[in-house]
Amino acid sequence: MRQLIQCIAENDHYEVRHLLKMLRQIQAHYHYIPEAAIDQLSGLLKIHRTQITSVIEFYSFFHLSPRGQYELLISDSITDHMLGKQSLLEYMTIKLNVAVGAVRQDGLVSLDNTSCTGMCDQGPAGLVNGHALTRLDKKGIDQITALINQQKPLEEWPPELFQVDDNIYKSGLLLNQQIDQGAGIRLVLQRGAKETLQEIDKSGLRGRGGAGFKTATKWKFCSEEHQMERYVVCNADEGEPGTFKDRVLLNSYSDQVFEGMTVCAAIIGAQKGFLYLRGEYLHLYDKLENILVQRRQNGLLGNNILNAGLSFDIEICLGAGAYICGEESALIESLEGKAGIPRNRPPYPVTQGYLGKPTVVNNVETFMAAAGITINGCDWFADIGTEKSKGTKILSISGDCPRPGIYEYPFGVTVKDILTDCGATDVLGIQVGGPSGTFISNEEFDRKLAFEDLATGGSFIIFNTSRNILDMVSNFTHFFAHESCGFCTPCRVGTSLLKKQVDKIVEGHGSAGDIVALEELCQLVKNYSHCGLGQTAANPILTTLQRYPDLYHSHLKEISFEPGFDLDGALETARRMANRDDAGAHLAQTESEHE
Amino acid sequence: MANKIRVATTSLAGCFGCHMSFLDIDERMLQLVEHVEFDRSPITDIEHCTNCDIGLIEGGVCNSENVHVLREFRNNCKILVAVGACAINGGLPAMRNHIPLEECLNEAYIDGIGVENAQIPSDIELPLLLDKVRPIHEVVKIDYYLPGCPPSADVFWKFLTDLIDGREPSLPYELVHYD
Numbered sequence A: 001m002r003q004l005i006q007c008i009a010e011n012d013h014y015e016v017r018h019l020l021k022m023l024r025q026i027q028a029h030y031h032y033i034p035e036a037a038i039d040q041l042s043g044l045l046k047i048h049r050t051q052i053t054s055v056i057e058f059y060s061f062f063h064l065s066p067r068g069q070y071e072l073l074i075s076d077s078i079t080d081h082m083l084g085k086q087s088l089l090e091y092m093t094i095k096l097n098v099a100v101g102a103v104r105q106d107g108l109v110s111l112d113n114t115s116c117t118g119m120c121d122q123g124p125a126g127l128v129n130g131h132a133l134t135r136l137d138k139k140g141i142d143q144i145t146a147l148i149n150q151q152k153p154l155e156e157w158p159p160e161l162f163q164v165d166d167n168i169y170k171s172g173l174l175l176n177q178q179i180d181q182g183a184g185i186r187l188v189l190q191r192g193a194k195e196t197l198q199e200i201d202k203s204g205l206r207g208r209g210g211a212g213f214k215t216a217t218k219w220k221f222c223s224e225e226h227q228m229e230r231y232v233v234c235n236a237d238e239g240e241p242g243t244f245k246d247r248v249l250l251n252s253y254s255d256q257v258f259e260g261m262t263v264c265a266a267i268i269g270a271q272k273g274f275l276y277l278r279g280e281y282l283h284l285y286d287k288l289e290n291i292l293v294q295r296r297q298n299g300l301l302g303n304n305i306l307n308a309g310l311s312f313d314i315e316i317c318l319g320a321g322a323y324i325c326g327e328e329s330a331l332i333e334s335l336e337g338k339a340g341i342p343r344n345r346p347p348y349p350v351t352q353g354y355l356g357k358p359t360v361v362n363n364v365e366t367f368m369a370a371a372g373i374t375i376n377g378c379d380w381f382a383d384i385g386t387e388k389s390k391g392t393k394i395l396s397i398s399g400d401c402p403r404p405g406i407y408e409y410p411f412g413v414t415v416k417d418i419l420t421d422c423g424a425t426d427v428l429g430i431q432v433g434g435p436s437g438t439f440i441s442n443e444e445f446d447r448k449l450a451f452e453d454l455a456t457g458g459s460f461i462i463f464n465t466s467r468n469i470l471d472m473v474s475n476f477t478h479f480f481a482h483e484s485c486g487f488c489t490p491c492r493v494g495t496s497l498l499k500k501q502v503d504k505i506v507e508g509h510g511s512a513g514d515i516v517a518l519e520e521l522c523q524l525v526k527n528y529s530h531c532g533l534g535q536t537a538a539n540p541i542l543t544t545l546q547r548y549p550d551l552y553h554s555h556l557k558e559i560s561f562e563p564g565f566d567l568d569g570a571l572e573t574a575r576r577m578a579n580r581d582d583a584g585a586h587l588a589q590t591e592s593e594h595e
Numbered sequence B: 001m002a003n004k005i006r007v008a009t010t011s012l013a014g015c016f017g018c019h020m021s022f023l024d025i026d027e028r029m030l031q032l033v034e035h036v037e038f039d040r041s042p043i044t045d046i047e048h049c050t051n052c053d054i055g056l057i058e059g060g061v062c063n064s065e066n067v068h069v070l071r072e073f074r075n076n077c078k079i080l081v082a083v084g085a086c087a088i089n090g091g092l093p094a095m096r097n098h099i100p101l102e103e104c105l106n107e108a109y110i111d112g113i114g115v116e117n118a119q120i121p122s123d124i125e126l127p128l129l130l131d132k133v134r135p136i137h138e139v140v141k142i143d144y145y146l147p148g149c150p151p152s153a154d155v156f157w158k159f160l161t162d163l164i165d166g167r168e169p170s171l172p173y174e175l176v177h178y179d
Helices: A002-011 A016-030 A035-045 A049-058 A078-082 A085-096 A138-149 A183-191 A193-203 A215-224 A245-252 A254-268 A279-297 A328-335 A364-376 A378-382 A415-422 A469-483 A489-506 A512-528 A532-537 A539-547 A549-554 A569-578 B017-023 B028-035 B064-076 B084-089 B092-098 B101-111 B153-164
Strands: A070-075 A109-114 A126-128 A131-133 A168-170 A231-236 A272-277 A302-305 A310-318 A359-363 A392-399 A405-410 A427-432 A438-441 A459-464 B005-011 B036-038 B052-058 B061-063 B077-083 B129-134 B144-146
Touching (some): A016 A049, A078 A085, A078 A469, A085 A138, A183 A254, A215 A359, A231 A328, A231 A364, A245 A254, A245 A364, A254 A310, A254 A364, A272 A279, A272 A328, A405 A415, A415 A459, A469 A539, A512 A539, A512 A549, A569 B101, B005 B153, B017 B084, B017 B153, B028 B036, B028 B153, B064 B077, B101 B129, B144 B153
Parallel strands (some): A168 A405, A231 A359, A392 A459, B005 B036
Antiparallel strands (some): A070 A126, A126 A131, A302 A310
């Protein structure tokens, strides 16, 4: 072990910012991070061991105790549930003879849930030792069980288990465009950085991650900072359940994304860029590295790009299972080898980002659009869309429709048109923008996708009338409680309380006051949380409570109060140990039962 | 004197620190009793609640007796108040929630150092422990919360005088600001 750890640390020059990368390697090798590795690493990197354990404990894909040699994680997105995930999971526990959250006695296999893996159009999905599994069914599980029991290395598993499809059903401006490698950079060199920035400004491009900040303004702020070092970061930590368009863009359009990053670097004067790729997209890593190599060979990355004196290179950093790292300042913390806890803003990353230097962080789709605008000019983009939302938006459509996948639309498209295209019928409602977005009911299908109406990062989950809205609310609320980074109390405690309160109502223990208490709690979590995660964690409850108050009320009991847990069950241990079963050793759930 | 406001108080899984803090209103107690009459409370030693206006509950719920007492208060008090950190969050007693109850009981009565005649107490007179200590609002409906460990005497004073004067109680920032 000593030699391996030494080697891992040496390869990354003992730099703390590479801590995640080092831990990924150790985790992959031992299926956990052994104590001895932590001690050795803390000596080699000259940091305290608690700094390392805090990182291990923060990320879902690192463990302090051993997982199976085959670590199976099943995606817990609502879309996976709609595709029958729960019964498959139960089937797996029986076939593999392992409980959820446990390691089998022989240490060969472990099974657990994980947050959405971004395969909502081809679920139920999962991960085996970090590699994406798609379209899981009983047959596939039988196959996987046999492969595991035979201890077949993953390289020998049939490739169809790992097959990830693009599923592009509707292309528009961006998805139709093909660009020559380097065309964007050449045009920046020809036209000049300032002029290119003006083009992007005039195009009206706004960030595609969901918040919609004007891209040119962000780049301008960054370029105006009086600093020598600047950074470009592409946010590919696509963790919002129901979103998977960045996976497709990186699979089939990564050259355009890298082109956009290089254009940005030329404009703001950055020499270094990062692609922060969510750990769930490990399957894309080699492919993306190869494209970077190719671009270096073609003189489009590295020193003296196109012999024009421009220096810029891109490094791919893999995440390790943390939704919060999609928040730009948490992402930067993670790039620096730390737990992904959002920073106080201001200062914003454009003034103090990676290593405290000015940094532009943009979504994958934003960089791709920027490359297109650079090449085709601002009008190409600005002629499409609405007044405040220019261009197109790429949507990840999943849930109850016959053709889930990728759809590109000009901004301003109505929900009705989208539903027609993907063939959805009998629709109850749609979750737009993922759990942190908005739920709209079937009375709102004339609404438009645009920053001024329904803003979205691209997630579009369709629910038909056979679905129970509260299942969705419960799934999303559990998701936020799991993904809260734990930094601020309103979110850390608040999301757990929301989870408990929703469960109480859904499980039928609620009474009149519980809805009021839930609403108050929602407002508290929303108004007092440190970052966007907490500020939006109550959205699934608030948006559905507003539209379906009767649904919530129908779950309430007509009594003033009932505990949300099994009171008599809570005495079970004490009863057994004291060997009692008299009347005094029991409690009624509510008083009306016996008084 | 008729029409006095009736107040009951009790301590469940608490340390009586909140009650002590309440007594720290000192001479203002004389003003208070002009308007207030105490029902069931450690101050009066009355054993059971009758109809009251306000019930003040210190401490969380750790055993079956706590549940019965809490329900008696809820049934008899128009306004029920969670007083202090333990009533609101479970507080110090809830630290045992991280340890399975079986381990707690074994440590205390079977395996602990110096335990003689090791056995788990079993008598119908003894309340059984809940597997976890609960904040009181998880067991009955609570109307108001007085934060603090303990809430200061001024918090009790402000809260009770607001109610006595017929105002919606509200605690100014200075009273709930702890650092």
